[in-house]
Amino acid sequence: MLKIGExxxxxxxxxxxxxxxTDKANRIMARSFGCAMTCSEMISDMGLIYGQKKTQAIADTEGEERPVSLQIFGSHPERMAQAAQIVEKLGADIIDINMGCPTPKIIKNGEGCALMLDLPRSRDILRSVVQGVKIPVTIKMRGGWEDGSKTFLELAGIAEQEGVKAIALHARSRMQFYSGQADWGLIKELKQASSLPIIGNGDIWSAEDAVKMLEITSCDAIMIGRAAMGNPFIFREAVELVEKGIKMPSPTVEERIQAAIRHLELACHFKGEQVAVREMRKHFSWYIKGWPGAAKIRVLINSAQTQTELIQAIRGCAENWVSDLAPALDL
Ligand SMILES: Cc1cc2nc3c(=O)[nH]c(=O)nc-3n(C[C@H](O)[C@H](O)[C@H](O)COP(=O)(O)O)c2cc1C
Structure with a gap:
């Protein structure tokens, strides 16, 4: 089985x-559907260093199944090492360094994918973080800045030299953001060039895609992002198909509703009802994606003020039409 460091x-x-x-509630949902590891959303080095409550809450992993990776972002080697030490103390099993975020507000500070334009700085960051903590350090990057860039190969070499233990590659350039198609050929190239464990990422939308990426690229593991929004079932489906060759049936409507409610309960538990309901509206909209009448349910979801109202929105609407439509939909 795959090992990242120890x-x-x-x-x-x-x-x-x-x-x-991917907050705590989301990570617990993902693990409950079988993925091997979760990762926090990116956490600001300065937020951690200043001890901001909100930032520390993002880094809270208490009670979660292990391993959990905490991802940090920044552009300053010493600050990144300090931030890494903080998340190590907070209970991270692995520290991931964000070298792929394409967002202008991150890039303008020299953070995220901007680090792929400054490899000496990237090396300094990796060196100081790896030396600053005892737990494994990984990186998540893109192909490079421009389409066709091979920077990922250079950065992978640097990462290996500096003691990084695994690399996740989102097979797009920075300039692509999320458009076009991920180029899995980059993952294959990286796997051939590096002796580190390679985690392939980009455009896995089904369990079949997960199998395909592993076959085409020979990568060591795969990482699923957008396809899991409102659909934690994809982890179970991918694990079963990849590891056992078993094709899982699609979740039923009731299973989807149950998962959404469980997710909401977790969010309320960790964040309090008011914040959780506000944040869970988007998740609920994702859970009902593709359902007929979803647009109408979405209006109810977006006006829900309480946990009960959110649950009524998804359950009430579903009850009205599911019995008529589910067979036709193969839900
Ligand atoms: C809403 C959103 C937020 C993201 N935030 C992060 C992040 O904090 N750190 C990171 O490394 N990548 C982030 N990503 C990129 C994803 O981790 C992943 O690389 C990308 O979505 C491609 O994988 P997918 O096709 O499976 O979604 C984000 C993507 C989305 C859609």
């Missing part, structure tokens, strides 16, 4: 970090 993963399916999405 950390063993019990299968090859990993949940991707997503800002505003």
């Amino acid at each position: 950390i063993s993963l019990n299968n090859r399916i990993i949940a991707a970090p997503m800002a505003g999405v």
